[in-house]
Amino acid sequence: xxxxxxxxxxxxxxxxxxxxxxxxxxxxxxxxxxxxxxxxxxxxxxxxxxxxxxxxxxxxxxxxxxxxxxxxxxxxxxxxxxxxxxxxxxxxxxxxxxxxxxxxxxxxxxxxxxxxxxxxxxxxxxxxxxxxxxxxxxxxxxxxxxxxxxxxxxxxxxxxxxxxxxxxxxxxxxxxxxxxxxxxxxxxxxxxxxxxxx
Numbered sequence: 001x002x003x004x005x006x007x008x009x010x011x012x013x014x015x016x017x018x019x020x021x022x023x024x025x026x027x028x029x030x031x032x033x034x035x036x037x038x039x040x041x042x043x044x045x046x047x048x049x050x051x052x053x054x055x056x057x058x059x060x061x062x063x064x065x066x067x068x069x070x071x072x073x074x075x076x077x078x079x080x081x082x083x084x085x086x087x088x089x090x091x092x093x094x095x096x097x098x099x100x101x102x103x104x105x106x107x108x109x110x111x112x113x114x115x116x117x118x119x120x121x122x123x124x125x126x127x128x129x130x131x132x133x134x135x136x137x138x139x140x141x142x143x144x145x146x147x148x149x150x151x152x153x154x155x156x157x158x159x160x161x162x163x164x165x166x167x168x169x170x171x172x173x174x175x176x177x178x179x180x181x182x183x184x185x186x187x188x189x190x191x192x193x194x195x196x197x198x
Contacts (some may be wrong), residue, residue, distance in 0.1 A: 002181060006032075033160060060105030060122055062087050070094065070103060077101040079136040083107045083126060085143060101137075104129065109142065109151040123155060128164050137165040144171045144189065 002010070004029060013024035030038040049064065056068035063069055065091045070076065070090075080101025084090045106121040118124075130138065140155060144146035156166055172190030173179075178185065 002028075003038055023065070059090075059103045060087070060107060060125075061103065075100075081129065081135050081137070082139040082141050083149065084141045085151070087143060099139070101139075106151070107149045109145075110154060111147045118154060121151075123158065126155065127158055130159055130164065135164055137167060140166065140168045142168075144185075151179055155167065 002115065006177070010021070010024045010028045012119065013027050015020055016024075019027065046197060052064035053062065054064065054066045055062055056066055056071055058067045058071040061068040061070060064114060065072075077100045080088075080099070082093060082099050082106055083104045083106065084093065085106050087105055088189055090105055093099055094103070102124050104122070106123065109122055110114055110116055110118065110121070114179045138155075141151040142152040152168060159166060170193055172186065172193050173182070174186075182190075
Protein backbone atom coordinates (compact mmCIF):
# COMPACT_ATOMS: atom_id res chain seq x y z
CA UNK A 1 0.00 0.00 0.00
CA UNK A 2 1.28 3.44 -0.89
CA UNK A 3 0.87 6.43 1.38
CA UNK A 4 -2.26 8.59 0.90
CA UNK A 5 -0.13 11.30 -0.73
CA UNK A 6 1.38 8.91 -3.28
CA UNK A 7 -2.03 7.36 -3.94
CA UNK A 8 -3.48 10.84 -4.48
CA UNK A 9 -0.71 11.57 -7.02
CA UNK A 10 -1.47 8.30 -8.84
CA UNK A 11 -5.16 9.15 -8.96
CA UNK A 12 -4.45 12.65 -10.24
CA UNK A 13 -2.21 11.30 -13.02
CA UNK A 14 -4.80 8.63 -13.91
CA UNK A 15 -7.27 11.40 -14.79
CA UNK A 16 -4.97 12.63 -17.58
CA UNK A 17 -5.88 11.56 -21.13
CA UNK A 18 -4.06 8.42 -22.20
CA UNK A 19 -3.18 7.36 -18.67
CA UNK A 20 -5.13 4.75 -16.77
CA UNK A 21 -4.55 3.66 -13.16
CA UNK A 22 -1.75 1.21 -14.05
CA UNK A 23 0.11 3.68 -16.28
CA UNK A 24 -0.26 6.36 -13.60
CA UNK A 25 1.24 4.06 -10.96
CA UNK A 26 4.18 3.29 -13.26
CA UNK A 27 4.69 7.03 -13.84
CA UNK A 28 4.63 7.70 -10.08
CA UNK A 29 7.15 4.92 -9.43
CA UNK A 30 9.40 6.36 -12.14
CA UNK A 31 9.12 9.87 -10.70
CA UNK A 32 9.95 8.61 -7.21
CA UNK A 33 12.92 6.63 -8.52
CA UNK A 34 14.24 9.56 -10.60
CA UNK A 35 13.45 12.27 -8.06
CA UNK A 36 16.29 14.63 -9.00
CA UNK A 37 16.17 14.21 -12.79
CA UNK A 38 12.40 13.83 -13.33
CA UNK A 39 10.26 14.73 -10.32
CA UNK A 40 11.86 18.04 -9.33
CA UNK A 41 11.99 19.46 -12.89
CA UNK A 42 8.38 18.33 -13.46
CA UNK A 43 7.20 20.04 -10.27
CA UNK A 44 9.06 23.23 -11.17
CA UNK A 45 7.61 23.25 -14.70
CA UNK A 46 4.06 22.59 -13.43
CA UNK A 47 4.35 25.35 -10.83
CA UNK A 48 5.71 27.80 -13.39
CA UNK A 49 2.92 27.08 -15.91
CA UNK A 50 0.16 27.03 -13.27
CA UNK A 51 1.01 30.57 -12.20
CA UNK A 52 1.23 32.00 -15.73
CA UNK A 53 -1.37 30.02 -17.72
CA UNK A 54 -3.96 32.09 -19.57
CA UNK A 55 -6.31 31.93 -22.55
CA UNK A 56 -5.49 34.29 -25.41
CA UNK A 57 -8.17 36.97 -25.70
CA UNK A 58 -7.54 37.22 -29.46
CA UNK A 59 -7.54 33.63 -30.72
CA UNK A 60 -8.39 31.38 -27.77
CA UNK A 61 -5.01 29.62 -27.63
CA UNK A 62 -3.65 28.56 -24.23
CA UNK A 63 -0.30 30.16 -23.42
CA UNK A 64 1.60 31.84 -20.62
CA UNK A 65 0.84 35.30 -22.01
CA UNK A 66 -2.13 37.22 -23.39
CA UNK A 67 -2.05 37.76 -26.34
CA UNK A 68 -0.34 34.45 -27.02
CA UNK A 69 3.03 34.07 -28.74
CA UNK A 70 1.35 33.24 -32.08
CA UNK A 71 -0.80 36.38 -32.02
CA UNK A 72 2.23 38.50 -31.09
CA UNK A 73 4.44 37.04 -33.83
CA UNK A 74 4.98 39.80 -36.45
CA UNK A 75 6.03 37.24 -39.08
CA UNK A 76 2.49 35.81 -39.24
CA UNK A 77 0.29 36.63 -42.24
CA UNK A 78 -2.63 38.71 -40.91
CA UNK A 79 -4.62 38.07 -44.11
CA UNK A 80 -5.01 34.34 -43.39
CA UNK A 81 -7.05 32.87 -40.54
CA UNK A 82 -7.32 29.17 -39.70
CA UNK A 83 -10.36 28.14 -37.63
CA UNK A 84 -9.96 25.05 -35.43
CA UNK A 85 -12.15 23.27 -32.91
CA UNK A 86 -9.73 22.94 -29.99
CA UNK A 87 -6.33 24.21 -28.83
CA UNK A 88 -4.89 20.74 -29.50
CA UNK A 89 -5.86 21.17 -33.18
CA UNK A 90 -4.08 24.56 -33.28
CA UNK A 91 -0.95 23.05 -31.76
CA UNK A 92 -1.00 20.12 -34.22
CA UNK A 93 -1.35 22.42 -37.24
CA UNK A 94 1.22 24.91 -36.00
CA UNK A 95 3.71 22.13 -35.26
CA UNK A 96 3.70 21.33 -38.99
CA UNK A 97 4.92 24.89 -39.71
CA UNK A 98 2.91 24.84 -42.95
CA UNK A 99 0.31 27.50 -42.12
CA UNK A 100 1.78 31.02 -42.02
CA UNK A 101 -1.31 32.88 -40.80
CA UNK A 102 -3.26 33.41 -37.58
CA UNK A 103 -5.64 31.06 -35.75
CA UNK A 104 -9.05 31.11 -34.12
CA UNK A 105 -10.09 28.43 -31.59
CA UNK A 106 -13.82 27.74 -31.38
CA UNK A 107 -13.68 25.83 -28.10
CA UNK A 108 -15.53 22.80 -29.47
CA UNK A 109 -17.95 21.93 -32.24
CA UNK A 110 -21.70 22.10 -32.73
CA UNK A 111 -23.46 19.02 -31.41
CA UNK A 112 -27.19 18.58 -30.93
CA UNK A 113 -26.59 15.40 -28.90
CA UNK A 114 -24.24 17.14 -26.47
CA UNK A 115 -26.28 20.34 -26.43
CA UNK A 116 -23.49 22.51 -27.90
CA UNK A 117 -25.08 25.49 -29.68
CA UNK A 118 -23.44 28.27 -31.74
CA UNK A 119 -23.53 30.64 -28.76
CA UNK A 120 -21.51 28.10 -26.73
CA UNK A 121 -18.59 28.49 -29.14
CA UNK A 122 -16.53 31.53 -30.10
CA UNK A 123 -18.24 31.87 -33.49
CA UNK A 124 -19.47 35.42 -32.78
CA UNK A 125 -15.88 36.46 -31.96
CA UNK A 126 -14.76 34.89 -35.25
CA UNK A 127 -17.36 36.89 -37.19
CA UNK A 128 -16.21 40.08 -35.41
CA UNK A 129 -12.58 39.37 -36.39
CA UNK A 130 -13.60 38.92 -40.02
CA UNK A 131 -15.92 41.96 -39.97
CA UNK A 132 -13.04 44.13 -38.71
CA UNK A 133 -11.43 43.66 -42.13
CA UNK A 134 -8.01 42.69 -43.39
CA UNK A 135 -8.66 38.94 -43.58
CA UNK A 136 -8.64 37.60 -47.14
CA UNK A 137 -8.87 33.85 -46.49
CA UNK A 138 -10.47 31.76 -43.75
CA UNK A 139 -9.43 28.11 -43.62
CA UNK A 140 -11.96 25.89 -41.87
CA UNK A 141 -9.87 23.14 -40.24
CA UNK A 142 -12.67 21.17 -38.60
CA UNK A 143 -12.35 17.50 -37.82
CA UNK A 144 -13.76 15.11 -40.42
CA UNK A 145 -16.75 14.17 -38.26
CA UNK A 146 -20.43 14.87 -38.75
CA UNK A 147 -20.30 17.53 -36.01
CA UNK A 148 -17.12 19.04 -37.44
CA UNK A 149 -18.62 19.32 -40.91
CA UNK A 150 -21.86 20.75 -39.48
CA UNK A 151 -19.81 23.38 -37.67
CA UNK A 152 -17.87 24.21 -40.85
CA UNK A 153 -21.12 24.56 -42.81
CA UNK A 154 -22.63 26.84 -40.16
CA UNK A 155 -19.51 29.06 -40.11
CA UNK A 156 -19.47 29.20 -43.92
CA UNK A 157 -23.06 30.50 -43.86
CA UNK A 158 -22.19 33.11 -41.24
CA UNK A 159 -19.20 34.34 -43.28
CA UNK A 160 -20.71 34.23 -46.79
CA UNK A 161 -21.50 37.96 -46.86
CA UNK A 162 -17.85 38.95 -46.36
CA UNK A 163 -15.46 39.38 -49.32
CA UNK A 164 -13.01 36.60 -48.54
CA UNK A 165 -11.92 33.23 -49.78
CA UNK A 166 -13.33 30.41 -47.69
CA UNK A 167 -11.49 27.09 -47.85
CA UNK A 168 -11.52 23.80 -45.99
CA UNK A 169 -8.86 21.21 -45.27
CA UNK A 170 -8.85 18.32 -47.71
CA UNK A 171 -10.14 15.01 -46.40
CA UNK A 172 -9.49 11.58 -47.78
CA UNK A 173 -6.64 9.14 -48.13
CA UNK A 174 -3.83 9.48 -45.62
CA UNK A 175 -0.27 9.36 -46.91
CA UNK A 176 0.90 5.77 -46.70
CA UNK A 177 -2.65 4.48 -46.15
CA UNK A 178 -3.81 1.29 -47.81
CA UNK A 179 -7.31 1.20 -49.27
CA UNK A 180 -8.09 -2.13 -47.63
CA UNK A 181 -7.68 -0.64 -44.13
CA UNK A 182 -9.71 2.56 -44.62
CA UNK A 183 -13.28 3.03 -43.45
CA UNK A 184 -16.10 3.72 -45.90
CA UNK A 185 -16.44 7.38 -44.88
CA UNK A 186 -12.78 8.11 -45.64
CA UNK A 187 -13.00 6.31 -48.98
CA UNK A 188 -16.19 8.17 -49.90
CA UNK A 189 -14.60 11.53 -49.08
CA UNK A 190 -11.49 10.64 -51.07
CA UNK A 191 -13.61 9.75 -54.09
CA UNK A 192 -15.65 12.97 -53.83
CA UNK A 193 -12.48 15.07 -53.54
CA UNK A 194 -10.71 13.37 -56.46
CA UNK A 195 -8.86 15.64 -58.89
CA UNK A 196 -7.52 15.22 -62.40
CA UNK A 197 -3.97 14.10 -62.98
CA UNK A 198 -2.05 16.95 -64.59
